[in-house]
Amino acid sequence: MKEKIISIIESYGRTSGRLMDILLSVQAEFRCVSEEAVSLIASELGVSEADVNQTKTFYHFFTTKPVGKYAVYMNNSVTSVMKGMYDVVDEFEKQAGIKFGQTTPDGLLSLNYTACIGMSDQEPAALINNVVFTELTRDKVRKIYSDMRDGKPVEAMFNEFGDGNNANQLVKTMVKNNIRRRGNVTLGEYEVGKGLTKALSMSSQEVIDEIKNSNLRGRGGAGFPTGLKWQFCSKETGDKYVMCNADEGEPGTFKDRVLLTERAHMIFEGMAVAGYAIGAKEGVLYLRHEYKYLKAFMESVLAELRNKNILGNNILGKGFNFDIRVQFGAGAYVCGEESALIESSEGKRGEPRNRPPFPVQRGYNAKPTVINNVETFCSVVKIIENGSAWYRGMGTEESAGTKLLSISGDCKMPGVYEIEWGMTIADMLQMVGAEDVQAVQVAGPSGICLPPSQFNRKIAIEDLPTGGSMIVIGANRDLIKDVVLNFMEFFEDESCGSCVTCRSFNMILRKQVKKVVDGRGIKSDLDNMLAWGEIMRKTSRCGLGQTASNPVSTTIKNFLDLYNARVKDAEYQSDFDMHKAIEESCEVVGRPANIHE
Amino acid sequence: MSKPIIATASLAGCFGCHMSILDIDDRILQLIELVEFNKSPIDDIKTFTKQCDIGIIEGGCCNSENVHVLKDFRKNCKILISLGECAIMGGLPAMRNGIPVKECIEEAYLDGPTVGENKERILPNDEELPIILDKVYPLHEIVKIDYYLPGCPPRADLIWKAVVALATGDELNIPYELVKFD
Incomplete structure (x- = not known):
């Protein structure tokens, strides 16, 4: 074991910054990261066991005991x-x-x-x-x-393999793309290198201006103007990085998976454009562990791009150097938060950082860093290729261009749809063949649960912003039990635990929802849930805690009748059961479990 | 109007909150002008002799007797107040909540470093003794609680202001530093 682990450590340059990769390789090799392995890694890297353990214990896919063969x-x-x-x-x-x-x-x-x-x-x-x-x-x-x-x-x-690159020799997966609708941007026609060639004929400021003029806003969900982000970063000095957030973990989203499969070249090309614009030489694509099956394929695409001189030194003869490596996560939703993603890429626990400083000031390895979503980088390539005016011609005034939606749940045609911003939910439901719909979960658990009375609202940053997750919930579902409870279990598991309110209230809210589902709730429980959710929103450091109460708060707001039907109109109710509470201790000391009230 | 009647009790607490009640110092003379005490360790009345207006309880519930006393208070008091950390959240005694009851009892009576001779390995099981609960419960999980006074212990000024406000019906005005300890 020792020799193998040492050779793994060597292969990552003996640096604790690559601890994630080291742990991933050890887990893959030995089906666990044992305590002995932890000590060995710690001593070889010259860090403490606690340093290794804190990273190891943070991620879902690292185990102390061996998983099965x-x-x-x-x-x-x-x-x-x-x-x-x-x-x-x-x-x-x-x-x-x-x-x-x-x-x-x-x-x-x-x-x-x-x-x-x-x-x-x-x-x-x-x-x-x-x-x-x-x-x-x-x-x-x-x-x-x-x-x-x-x-x-x-x-x-x-x-049997899926369509497109899913059947590629290096992928060979049964996963299907389910591309149901192609727009003109991310899933439209694409010729490798065209966008970057044009970018390199412009000055870096011209590239930034073009992106600014396009009104492109971050596609991960938060919708920050991409050009502005690049501008901030370009003003910083010294080494810089470009990072691609391919850690889509919001339940119900899978559009980046399709882009990674079918538009890998485009993603890397977009990263290179960003590198040129801000003056970075290195890029990191942070890929969620769940998409490990794409590893060999992604690496072959990188090799191909280097061969074509779209990556590497003196790119396309223009004196620009830029290369990219793929960093894997190990199962943690919160790493989709950009500062947590940076921490994770540095080999640490994926705990979000305090801001400021923002990543554009101090990001990866404490250097100015631009982080964008997979879809954002793809859009960049087409914007440079066709111009900002062309891009602004699609979508709405405030939300330019197209958006990929990952639509799932109770509909006939779940899959990926590239739409122009501005489509109503009602039109979307018709597009996917959904009938008898009780609700649509817009933007995943951290988004909102939308009732039919609001299906005329628009999918746009100014109305219903989304990273792309759309879950259709049919009339036959038990919304509170099947959906809300599931979402709260998810957030309870995925909270990094750094902020007290997020660590505690996710558990408390989950218990409270369970109480309602079990028919033990009372009216004041609903008020409490709303109040506690609000406290969590105000006092959490990152987007996870700030939105984790949404499943509860948006359903109480939009589906109050469902709750009222389940809660009692009592002032107070106790779950305390004296007989249960004394059972164990009576058995331990050896006395009958009798209570004389 | 007759004077409001107060009852107090300490359950799974350390009596620190009651000490804090006494920390109102000479205001205790004003207090007895303002209210009447019934069941309480302060006057040593053991059982309720009449219906009370305000019940103040320190400590959480760690055994069956605590639950009994708490329910008795709820029955006999119009307003019930959780006084201090242990009553509100279980406090220090609740640190055992993550440890199985069996381990707790064995540590206390058999294996702990401060256990004297117990060669027969006797565990207290006389039927007269209160029964240890599976965990320490905060009061509001067992009965309805009307008000919470935080602190470990809550400051004397806080207790004083709360009791005066309840007794007089005046508005309760609590400065930040009376309830925040950061």
């Missing part, structure tokens, strides 16, 4: 549950004879849950040894389990 991570996001996850779970448990959270005694198989893996349009889905299995059924589980018993490699368990 086949490590199943079942997605328990809301759409997976909607599409029959519990049947799949039941079949896995039956076949393996263990419960989720356990490993078979022979070490063959471990079963665990994980948060949304970006397959909401083909659920229920699971990762098995980082290989994606979609649209699982009881039959498929039985087949998979029997293959496991036969010792088949996971890659050999299926032979």
